Amino acid sequence: MAILLDGKKTASELNETTRKRILKLKQCGIVPGLAVVIVGEDQASQRYVRNKHKLALKLGMNSVIKEVPASITEAQLLALITELNQDTTIQAILVQDPLPKHINEQRIMQSISSTKDVDGFTAVNVGQLYLNLTGNYPVACTPKGIMTLLEKYDIFLRGKKAVVIGRSAIVGKPMAALLVNAGASVSILHRYTTEIAEYTRDADLIISATGVLRLLGAEAVKPGAVIVDVGQNLDETGHLVGDVDFNAVKDKVAAITPVPGGVGPMTIATLMQQTVDLTEWGLANGK
């Protein structure tokens, strides 16, 4: 049986560190503030946002949820972001993805101040990641959380063949950048890739972020590979599962993230970590 990359445990350790950092800030009269904007009624999004809010409060932050109807106009949403950009009690802003079709998602994400962009989605922060600049900037929470998890389990990346399946701005692209920066050779696969298994069979590390149930089975992975499953899918019995057929590959690979309890908790813990990062960086810059 492969080593389980336990995101729940690792996230809980990271959250404890974050809680202590918040305590220190509070002793100086500073309370990190996170604002999450949720548009519409998507059930999964509502659940994720509730979990973020609960954890932020538990760790001692100021947590604000801005819930707006799916009928909101782009101009109204931009006005809300402007308000949050100017709010001195808020250090971190997140707009929950996905947004309704009538709203230009990039226009909204790019309107967030880069110094409050806790998701690392703005062009300034993406650029810093791609240039592998040293210094202080936020990175998309899921890929950054995955890197923390890989580091925790001493997964060596330099010179390894990595395959990232999915090219989203939230996971695939920043994940690939982080892996390249860490010295891995990276292939990014996507919906137009014709033979996914041709790449994955040769990979030392596979990161799958597609939302396709049982995309990868035992025949698609190399013995001893490391598998990171970002998928959040419901199977035929209504259970939450990833993209990878866990039972089929678990005795072939070296390490694998479970779903649930793998990448998901790391995403939320990284959001908390980066809210505190932004607060501290803001203080260092006199804000």
Ligand SMILES: Nc1nc2c(c(=O)[nH]1)N[C@@H](CN(C=O)c1ccc(C(=O)N[C@@H](CCC(=O)O)C(=O)O)cc1)CN2
């Ligand atoms: N602005 C953003 N929007 C979205 C992001 C993001 O990083 N920034 N990520 C995804 C989903 N997501 C965060 O919002 C997320 C998904 C899943 C989990 C999680 O903890 N999953 C658990 C299962 C929990 C459950 O289903 O109730 C697990 O895998 O153990 C956390 C965050 C979309 N949008």
